[in-house]
Amino acid sequence: MGILITGGAGFLGSALANALVDGGHEVLVLDDLSAGDPNRLDPGVLFHRGSITDRPKLWTLLQGVDTVYHLAARVLVAESILYPREYNEANVSGTVALLEAMRDAGIPRLIFASSGAVYGDQTDQPIHETATPHPLSPYAVSKLSAEHYIHTIGALWGTTTVALRIFNAYGPGQPVLPSHSPVIPRFISQALGGGSLVIFGDGEQTRDFVYLTDVVHALIEARNIGKPEHCTVNVGTGIGVSINQIAQEIITQTGSSSNIIYSPVSSGGVSRLQADLTRARKLLGYRPKITIEEGIRRMLQARVQSASTGPQQSPEGE
Ligand SMILES: NC(=O)c1ccc[n+]([C@@H]2O[C@H](COP(=O)([O-])OP(=O)(O)OC[C@H]3O[C@@H](n4cnc5c(N)ncnc54)[C@H](O)[C@@H]3O)[C@@H](O)[C@H]2O)c1
Structure with a gap:
């Protein structure tokens, strides 16, 4: 079927x-x-x-x-x-x-x-x-x-x-939109382009990036x-990672000289978001494998590959 x-x-x-x-x-x-x-x-x-x-x-x-x-x-x-x-x-x-x-x-x-x-x-x-x-x-x-x-x-x-x-x-092929873009592909673009990484709020808000x-x-x-x-x-992954940590990791992995700017204008959203995976483990046998460091590494590799094989076919998009 x-x-x-x-x-x-x-x-x-x-x-x-x-x-x-x-x-x-x-x-x-x-x-x-x-x-x-x-x-x-x-x-x-x-x-x-x-x-x-x-x-x-x-x-x-x-x-x-x-x-x-x-x-x-x-x-x-x-x-x-x-x-x-x-x-x-x-x-x-x-x-x-x-x-x-x-x-x-x-x-x-x-x-x-x-x-x-x-x-x-x-x-x-x-x-x-x-x-x-x-x-x-x-x-x-x-x-x-x-x-x-x-x-x-x-x-x-x-x-x-x-x-x-x-x-x-998050992952390769995730869109980078002109506004309200998801944070990881946006930071990667900003770091690779040498621009500043803009963080809304104080960057201490955590998310569960999977x-x-x-x-x-x-x-x-x-x-x-x-x-x-x-x-x-x-x-999710069961782990909360702050936006500051994401920015720092991307700057480190790209070797970028970009700086970080904090924008007080827009709200950074909820302060913490972290999934309990007890039910996922029981019903799906689910065990997330990719750490945030490894995930960012894979996204950067995908960028390098697509740059060498021509423009990305997928639009930069949630
Ligand atoms: N990406 C995330 O972090 C995330 C997190 C939680 C939930 N989700 C959910 O996962 C789903 C996929 O998200 P995504 O990140 O791939 O977003 P996406 O925008 O890339 O995918 C959504 C797709 O739905 C299509 N679509 C929209 N309206 C439609 C309609 N009326 N008829 C047919 N197609 C339509 C769009 O063209 C698009 O291809 C969504 O339901 C989203 O709410 C995503």
Whole structure:
């Protein structure tokens, strides 16, 4: 049976699609290319351009599929504050539309890419899945709403549902956007370009940065969860790393003479974010392998390789 990945031309979705094809699976991707790039996909992946709200297209694609990975979403926190209605439509209504199409086509399993952002500020760290979420942006609200929808509707219609709360994923091919870019690829670009590394807040805020291949591994293993039939699982490293540490590590590894500038203007976000992995270990056998030092090293190597083989094909993108 085949596997459908929505948002499969994006940063995480394309890495998942390529890994599944490598593993011998038949993989279909549905992506509207609002942020994705089909050039990221290996030739064995069957790419279809379209939206998760296109019911006839979904109906056709879902024939012969037994698992849907739902990664299609708008993913920029700052943008969601400006355009909450759009985020609600893409991330919440889009998820409900997908669920209806899955019911009509009789698809038994859905794995949803949720986010560690649903937790917001938490006193107790590392954060267990039973913590009460305090979403701090429309993006985080949309992810939490979609989680509720998939589990509630999944229970009513007999669909097995897994929501993976992915913390701060990073890796090669991660976009560097003109604004609100993710911190690691942004710092790498700034360090390699000799510019200053700009830190919002005092840089002591910590995040749980999880490398791309570890996230992909968790996503693949989620397909094997039989019980419980509806579960939510953290995917991080269990280690909090400060933004100052990231900046310092990138400056060291690049040998850059860049300096660090602190911007008091914008909030640095929540002060701490660190995943408790007890449930991930139990349900997924999940053990993240890539340290932050190694992950940054691999991103720098990928830069060198793409510079020697021509421009990166993937757009710089969450
Ligand atoms: N990257 C992270 O750190 C991170 C952390 C937590 C959760 N997530 C979640 O993982 C998923 C993938 O994130 P990413 O970082 O790869 O982002 P991304 O923007 O690279 O991928 C999202 C993809 O969805 C596509 N898309 C958007 N709306 C669509 C629609 N209506 N129909 C079809 N396709 C649509 C985009 O074109 C894009 O290719 C998202 O759901 C995101 O919320 C990511």
